[in-house]
Amino acid sequence: MKFTIQRDLLIDSVQDVMKAISSRTAIPILTGMKIEARQHGITLTGSDSDISIESYIPAEEDGIVNVEDIEEGSIVLQAKYFPDIVRKLPEQHVEITADENLKVTIRSGKAEFSLNGQDAEEYPQLPKLQTDDSFEIPTDILKSLIKQTVFAVSSMETRPILTGVNLSLSESKLTFTATDSHRLASREVPVSSSSVQFSSIVVPGKSLNELNKILDDTEETVEISVTNNQILFRTKHLNFLSRILDGNYPETSRLIPEQSKTVLHVKTRDLISSIDRASLLAREERNNVVKLTTKDGNILEITSNSPEIGHVSEELSVQSIEGEELKISFSSKYMLDALKVMEVDEVKIDFTGAMRPFVIRPVDNPAMLQLILPVRTY
Amino acid sequence: MKFTIQRDLLIDSVQDVMKAISSRTAIPILTGMKIEARQHGITLTGSDSDISIESYIPAEEDGIVNVEDIEEGSIVLQAKYFPDIVRKLPEQHVEITADENLKVTIRSGKAEFSLNGQDAEEYPQLPKLQTDDSFEIPTDILKSLIKQTVFAVSSMETRPILTGVNLSLSESKLTFTATDSHRLASREVPVSSSSVQFSSIVVPGKSLNELNKILDDTEETVEISVTNNQILFRTKHLNFLSRILDGNYPETSRLIPEQSKTVLHVKTRDLISSIDRASLLAREERNNVVKLTTKDGNILEITSNSPEIGHVSEELSVQSIEGEELKISFSSKYMLDALKVMEVDEVKIDFTGAMRPFVIRPVDNPAMLQLILPVRTY
Numbered sequence: 001m002k003f004t005i006q007r008d009l010l011i012d013s014v015q016d017v018m019k020a021i022s023s024r025t026a027i028p029i030l031t032g033m034k035i036e037a038r039q040h041g042i043t044l045t046g047s048d049s050d051i052s053i054e055s056y057i058p059a060e061e062d063g064i065v066n067v068e069d070i071e072e073g074s075i076v077l078q079a080k081y082f083p084d085i086v087r088k089l090p091e092q093h094v095e096i097t098a099d100e101n102l103k104v105t106i107r108s109g110k111a112e113f114s115l116n117g118q119d120a121e122e123y124p125q126l127p128k129l130q131t132d133d134s135f136e137i138p139t140d141i142l143k144s145l146i147k148q149t150v151f152a153v154s155s156m157e158t159r160p161i162l163t164g165v166n167l168s169l170s171e172s173k174l175t176f177t178a179t180d181s182h183r184l185a186s187r188e189v190p191v192s193s194s195s196v197q198f199s200s201i202v203v204p205g206k207s208l209n210e211l212n213k214i215l216d217d218t219e220e221t222v223e224i225s226v227t228n229n230q231i232l233f234r235t236k237h238l239n240f241l242s243r244i245l246d247g248n249y250p251e252t253s254r255l256i257p258e259q260s261k262t263v264l265h266v267k268t269r270d271l272i273s274s275i276d277r278a279s280l281l282a283r284e285e286r287n288n289v290v291k292l293t294t295k296d297g298n299i300l301e302i303t304s305n306s307p308e309i310g311h312v313s314e315e316l317s318v319q320s321i322e323g324e325e326l327k328i329s330f331s332s333k334y335m336l337d338a339l340k341v342m343e344v345d346e347v348k349i350d351f352t353g354a355m356r357p358f359v360i361r362p363v364d365n366p367a368m369l370q371l372i373l374p375v376r377t378y
Numbered sequence: 379m380k381f382t383i384q385r386d387l388l389i390d391s392v393q394d395v396m397k398a399i400s401s402r403t404a405i406p407i408l409t410g411m412k413i414e415a416r417q418h419g420i421t422l423t424g425s426d427s428d429i430s431i432e433s434y435i436p437a438e439e440d441g442i443v444n445v446e447d448i449e450e451g452s453i454v455l456q457a458k459y460f461p462d463i464v465r466k467l468p469e470q471h472v473e474i475t476a477d478e479n480l481k482v483t484i485r486s487g488k489a490e491f492s493l494n495g496q497d498a499e500e501y502p503q504l505p506k507l508q509t510d511d512s513f514e515i516p517t518d519i520l521k522s523l524i525k526q527t528v529f530a531v532s533s534m535e536t537r538p539i540l541t542g543v544n545l546s547l548s549e550s551k552l553t554f555t556a557t558d559s560h561r562l563a564s565r566e567v568p569v570s571s572s573s574v575q576f577s578s579i580v581v582p583g584k585s586l587n588e589l590n591k592i593l594d595d596t597e598e599t600v601e602i603s604v605t606n607n608q609i610l611f612r613t614k615h616l617n618f619l620s621r622i623l624d625g626n627y628p629e630t631s632r633l634i635p636e637q638s639k640t641v642l643h644v645k646t647r648d649l650i651s652s653i654d655r656a657s658l659l660a661r662e663e664r665n666n667v668v669k670l671t672t673k674d675g676n677i678l679e680i681t682s683n684s685p686e687i688g689h690v691s692e693e694l695s696v697q698s699i700e701g702e703e704l705k706i707s708f709s710s711k712y713m714l715d716a717l718k719v720m721e722v723d724e725v726k727i728d729f730t731g732a733m734r735p736f737v738i739r740p741v742d743n744p745a746m747l748q749l750i751l752p753v754r755t756y
Contacts, residue, residue, distance in 0.1 A: 081658060081687060088655050104688075111655055115688035271491060277466050277489055309459060310482075310493035 001073025003037045005057065006066055007089055007108065013055040014083050016238065017046035019210045020053040021079045027124065033082055033346040034123045035096070036074040042067055043125070046079065052126050052206050053214070054239040069095075074120035075104055085113055113251040126241060127230055134225035135194035139172065139218050139235065145176045146212045148187045148341045148368060154180035161247040164202035167231075169194070170269035177252055183334045184252055185341075185370040200249045201226055207242035214240065251302070256359060256371060260350035262294065262326040265319035265363065268347050272339050274316045279332035281312050289375050290332040294321050304332070319346065328354045329377040338370035379451025379476040381415045381744045383435065384444055385467055385486065391433040391685065393460050394616065395424035398431040398590045399457045405502065411460055411473070412501045414452040420445055423504070424457065428503050429585050431592070432617040443634035447473075452498035453482055467629055504619060505608055512603035517596050518612065523554045524590045526565045526719045526746060531583035532558035539625040542580035545609075547572070555630055556583070561712045562630055562749040563719075578605055578627045585620035592618065634749060635735060638728035640672065640704045643697035643741065646725050650717050656682040657710035659690050667753050668710040673697050682710070697724065706732045707755040716748035 014033070023031055034045040041058040059067040075098040086094070089108035098104045102117040146165075154162035159181075166177040168311055172194065177186040211233055215222070223234040226244075233240040278290040282304040293301040298321055303313040328351060339347065344362040350356045360370040387672035392411070401409055403426055412423040419436040435450040437445040453476040464472070476482045480495040485723065524543075532540035537559075544555040544732055550572065555564040589611055593600070601612040604622075611618040654675035656668040660682040681691040706729060729736040738748040 078687065084658050085655075088651070088658065090651060090655070111652075111654075111690070111692040112692070113659070113688060113690045116686075273466070273468060274489075277463075277468070277491075280462050280466065281491070308494075310454065310490070310491060312491045314489040316488070 001035070001037050001075055002069060002071035002096070003042060004068045006041060007086065007092050009057050009066055010086050010094060011083075013042075013044050013057055013237075014086055016055045016214045017044045018079060018083055019214055020046040020051045021047055022048040023080065025049070027070075029076060029118055029122050030124070031079060032076040032118055032123075033079045034076050034120055035098075036120065037067075037070050037072055038323075039070055039072060042070075045123070045154040047124070047126065049124075050204065050243050051210060052239075052241040054241075055124070056237045058237070062112045073098060075102065076118040076120050076123050077104055077115060081115065108288070123258050127227075133196050134192055134234075135169065135174075135196045136221040136223050136224050137189065137191055139215050139220050139222050141189055141232075141254065142222050143212055143215055143217060144343075144344050145174070145187050145189060146208045149176040149178040149185040150205050150208045150212070151337050151341065152178040152180060152185035152370075156180070161202055161245055161249055163206075164204050164249075164254075165208055165246040167201045167203060168199050170197050170199065175259060177249075178227075179250075179252060179371075182373050183338070184255060184369075185338065186369045186371075188367040196226070198226060201231060202245040202247070202249050203242055204245060205232055211240050211242070214238065227252050246318070255357065256369065257350065257352045257356060258325050260352050260359075262321070262323040262351040264294075264298070264300070264321055264349040264351070266316070266347060266349065266368055267319065268339055268342060268344060270316055270318075271347070272336060274302045275332050275335050275339070276299075277314060278302045278312050279336070280304075281306045281309050282332055287375075288331045288333045289329050289377060290335075291327065291329045291377070294326045323351075324353075326351055326354065328358070329375045330372055331375060334372045338372060341368070342368065379413070379415050379453055380447060380449040380474070381420060382446045382471055382473045385464065385472050387435050387444055388464050388472060389461075390418075391422050391435055391615075392464055393754075394433045394592050395422045395431050396457060396461055397592055398424040398426055398429045400426040401458065403427070407454060407496055407500050408502070409457060410454040410496055410501075412454050412498055414450060414498065415445075415448050415450050418446055418452060420448075423501070425502070426580065427505065428621050429588055430566070430617075430619040432504070432619075434617075436615070436616045437702060451476060453480065454496040454498050455482055455493060456499050459493065480552050492537050505605075511574050512529050512601050512612075513552075513568065513569055513574045514599040514601050515569055515573065517593050517598055517600050519567055520600050520611075521593055521595060522588055522721075523552070523565050523567060525588045527554040527556040527563040527714045528583050528586045528590070528750075529715050529719065530556040530558060530561050530563035534558070539580055539623055539627055541584075542582050542627075543586055544621040544627040545579045545581060546577050548577065555627075557628075557630060557633075560709070560751050561716070562633060562747075563716065564630070564747045564749075566745040574604070576604060579609060580623040580627050581609055581620055582623060589618050589620070591599075592616065634733065634737060634747065635728065635730045638701065638730050638737075640699070640701040640729040642672075642678070642699055642727040642729070644678070644694070644725060644727065645697065646717055646720060646722060648694055648696075649725070650714060652678075652680045652692050653710050653717070655692060656680045656690050657714070658682075658712055659684045659687050665753075666709045666711045667707050667755060668713075669705065669707045669755070672704045701729075702731075704729055704732065706736070707735075707753045708750055709753060712750045716750060720746065720748070 044055045091109035095107040104115045104117040106113040163184045168175045174191045175188040225232045282288050290304045300316045305311045346363045348363050349360050357371050357373050414421045422433045469487035473485040482495040484491040546553045552569045553566040576590045603610045629732045660666050668682045678694045724741045726741050727738050735749050735751050
């Protein structure tokens with residue numbers, strides 16, 4: 001195998017693929033990165049068996065030559081050293097060769113690295129997903145869907161299914177839902193007409209977090225295809241494959257109250273600042289609990305009390321308060337997590353009493369929803 | 379106690395003082411921050427008994443009012459919460475009051491924090507240093523002295539005296555020296571005529587690191603005074619007091635070779651990049667060792683070899699090589715540490731054979747010196 005490649009393209013590609021490589025894996029060869037050279041381009045592959053990432057660098061693209069002097073072949077390189085080596089190479093041109101003894105040489109300027117490679121034949125074959133049954137959404141929308149839901153997955157392995165985000169696609173609507181049973185985050189977007197339908201595909205939160213890190217915030221589309229146990233996200237130069245969680249995702253729609261007794265309209269940023277301050281004293285012994293009380297004249301009072309440390313209270317003018325008076329306690333962390341991902345100026349919060357879950361939505365977008373269970377404090 | 383203060387001034391001051399406060403201290407009240415209000419201004423104090431920091435905010439300065447409505451008094455506040463509270467206050471004006479029950483109230487805009495304080499009478503008195511016997515140097519020079527030496531102190535408690543930087547002042551020359559017995563860093567600067575003289579004051583490396591973080595990179599002067607067991611660094615609004623280490627600092631001048639057999643002139647940045655690359659494969663099993671070999675035609679070869687991982691070699695054109703041929707091995711970490719703090723374009727390196735310490739100096743400044751012991755590899 002032999003090729004000469006532009007360093008900066010290689011750096012980006014290596015960085016993406018590294019996100020799937022773990023130094024702790026049961027299959028030793030998966031601590032390495034597979035490099036495959038074909039006349040049409042170079043493919044890098046990394047996998048921890050939960051997630052697999054392939055990054056492709058075409059030899060030529062838009063009339064620009066990225067890779068030259070290609071002799072086809074493949075090799076697996078120790079991923080521990082390769083990214084730092086590539087990043088610190090002195091020149092833009094990088095020549096990589098592998099000989100029949102699996103010796104890999106990386107040359108750039110006057111620097112020459114010689115590394116012990118491993119046989120690419122020993123690297124596991126990634127499952128080939130049939131991509132006829134696929135649908136597309138813009139990358140920036142997919143990133144929003146992930147950001148607005150994935151934080152609410154459970155971090156506890158006691159109910160493994162809740163560590164994933166539930167995806168469903170029907171009637172040209174794609175929905176992401178996550179819950180750890182104390183809160184729930186859900187977002188729905190329209191997708192262009194597609195023949196694909198599925199009611200519940202649960203993708204590990206970790207996979208979606210890594211995918212979100214790799215994807216650029218562009219309007220280019222991502223093609224998504226699903227089989228029994230794998231989901232593939234495909235962009236122009238990237239294949240991101242994740243396993244799907246086994247098990248039935250709980251029915252969540254019945255958790256969402258249909259009526260409300262108190263309705264708040266409030267500026268998101270004001271509420272974030274206020275809750276953030278109140279949470280300062282609530283961090284440890286109080287499990288982050290803050291209390292919200294409605295007052296006359298469109299005033300909210302946000303308070304927190306830790307007998308050992310002290311007390312904080314703040315009055316906040318809001319856009320409107322309708323319905324019954326309310327005193328409710330909740331986790332400031334859950335509230336801040338929810339408010340921070342909404343990316344809207346103003347939210348509407350529907351309460352149905354101090355002991356019932358409440359729902360936060362953007363004032364102008366009912367397709368996004370954050371539900372939080374209150375905390376019983378008195 | 380009561381006063382109203384500008385939030386941003388308070389944030390800076392609290393941040394400085396926090397550098398002396400540790401949550402792990404044998405004296406519980408030292409986990410707190412002392413606040414003292416006098417008509418002329420506010421003083422914040424923090425201490426971990428090794429380091430004490432006082433930051434002063436004058437009530438008025440250059441015609442600008444910083445603090446208003448002062449009622450004199452003092453209190454000690456839990457340092458764990460105070461910095462975050464101050465940083466997140468909603469308005470620029472902050473009112474702080476303490477009542478006779480040691481209840482502290484912090485008000486800004488519509489936010490109100492109520493905290494339990496502690497009696498300032500219980501806070502240890504800082505030693506008052508007599509400052510007649512003092513000398514001054516510009517802050518930026520002091521910061522350079524610290525940066526260029528403190529990294530070479532020992533991190534091992536086996537010889538506690540080596541965890542400090544040795545300061546000496548004689549014939550209007552101030553010298554900082556640090557060594558961990560594998561390397562030595564030394565820098566000398568002239569100081570304006572001063573009556574103060576001392577041959578060896580050893581200041582803990584940790585103290586100097588904290589001092590360096592607090593001091594701004596200005597040309598304003600720092601006043602330094604020394605007693606038997608304390609050293610005080612004083613700027614306009616800051617008192618930084620550190621204990622001095624007990625014991626005799628070793629005589630280091632005899633370690634520095636007076637002759638050399640091979641002399642290199644090399645661009646600092648080129649050498650850094652090259653050693654940095656060579657060190658990539660030398661990290662673990664090889665204890666960071668790289669090898670330098672002189673070649674004909676002003677060429678250096680930098681290599682490193684880790685049988686398990688691979689080999690790296692690079693040729694580097696240098697300004698000049700004079701004297702005997704040389705093959706020498708050393709710690710790439712020590713070499714990079716030394717080169718990175720020198721802040722000069724070109725360095726001169728004097729070698730006296732593969733088994734003897736070598737000395738790195740700026741080409742145009744013999745007052746700065748970095749000495750490194752080689753590693754025996756064959």
